[in-house]
Amino acid sequence: MSEIKTVGILGAGKVGIVLAQLALAAHYNVRISGSGSVQKIALTIDTLVPGATAATNQGVISKSDLIILAIPLSRYKNINPKLLKGKLVIDAMNYWWETDGIREEVLDPLSTSSEQVQKYFNKSTIVKTFNHMGYHNLQEEARPAGTENRKALFVTGDNPEAVDQVAKFVDSMGFDTVVHYHLADGIMTEPGSALFGASLTRSDLKNVIDHFDETEFGKRIRANQEI
Template sequence: MTIKRIGIIGAGKVGIVLAGLALKAGYEVRISGSGSVSKIELTIETLVPGAVASENADVIANSDLIILAIPLSRYHNIDPQLLNGKLVIDAMNYWWETDGIREEVLTPDSTSSEQVQAYFKGSTIVKTFNHMGYHNLQEDARPKGTKDRKALFVTGNNSEAVTKVAQFVDTMGFDQVVHYHLADGIMTEPGSPLFGASLNYQDLKNIIDHFDQTEFGKKVAASTHHE
C-alpha cells in the first residue's frame, strides 16, 4: 500500500503540527476534532490551509494512514470498528492534567499503546510522534541527509507496518530509531528519560540502547516483556 492520504484524529496542537508537516510533504490530509466540523473548520483553514476538516468516519474511510493525536483518555470515544483494517499511529501519551487519574484511564498490567491496540483490535498500531514536543516537531523537521536532523522512535509488533510508518516519518522530516515491540513505546512516554527529547539519530539510539541498564528500564523490561 502506498501512503498518499493521511487522516488525523485530533485538532489540537500536535494534530495541527502533524497536519502541516504532512501537507508540506505532499500528502492529502483530513483532520477531525472533538466537536462538529464547523467548530474546527476555521481553525483548519487558518492554520493548515489545504487540509480538509471532517468527521471521524470520513477521515478514517478516506485515509491510508491514521494518526491518533487526542488526549489518551478519549480514545474510547472512537468506535473501534471504524479503524478495522487500518494502519494507525499512536501519538498519544497519558498526561494527568488532561486525562485525569491514571487508574481511570489505564490498567497497570500493560503499556498504553498495548491497551490502545487491544481496543482497536482490528487495526495495526505503531507508536511514534509522542516523545517530541509539538514545537520541536514543527521547528526541527529537516530534509533527509541534513546534518542536524532529529530522530523519532518508531515501534510496533508488526514489522511491515513499522517499516511503512518509519518511511512516513522520514518524509515528515525525521530520522528513525526502530524497534519491533509495541510495549517498548513506554520508553518515550512521560516519566522516561526520552520524553520531551529532540535528539539526533545517534544520541537517541545511544540512550535507547542503554535504557535497559537503568532502574527505570529494568522495571519496564520486567513489566512489559511478557513473552
C-alpha cells in the first residue's frame, strides 16, 4: 500500500474537525469536505483548521491516500461507492439515534455497521477506528509515542496489511492501538458497549476487549450472531 501523505476527511463536524487538527499536527496534508458548499466549509476550515484544504467529496477523495468517513452513519450511502474504489478507508462512524433516526431504517440488524459499510463500498478497504473515543478526548488526549499512560484506540478490519497501516497512522496521530483482524469485531466499540465513550490506556482497553463476551452487551451480540 502507498505511503500516507495526504489525509482526506469526509465530514466537517466535530469529529472530522478534530481528526483534521490531529492530522495537521502530525504533519499530514489534509483535505476535508462537508455537507455545505465548498465556500461555506472553507470559512469553517480556515478558522478551525488553518492549513487544511476544503474541497468537494470528489476533490478530497481523488487527491488523498487515506479517507476517513466522519459523517452521520445514515448518510454514507449518499457517497457514490465508485468514488472510493481502490481506497483505504477508515470508518469512524457510529449509529446514533439522535442524528440517524430509527436504527432498523439505517442498519440491517444481522451484521455490524462496518460490515455494512464495507459491503456498500465493496471496492474499498474498510478499517474501523476513531469511533469509540469522544471527540473531546481525541482532541485532548493525543500524546507522543512512549508517553506514560498514553490512551489507546481499537483498530480492526479484514485486511491485515491495511489494519497494520492504519494502526501506524493512529500511532502517528497520538494514540496507542489494540489491533484485531476481523471487521465484525468493531461491534465491541459501538454504542452500547463498555468501550463506547471510554478513554483508556492500551492495557485497560485490551482488558475490556478480552472480557467483551462476558458483558451483557457482548452476550446479546453473540446471541444474535448465532441466530
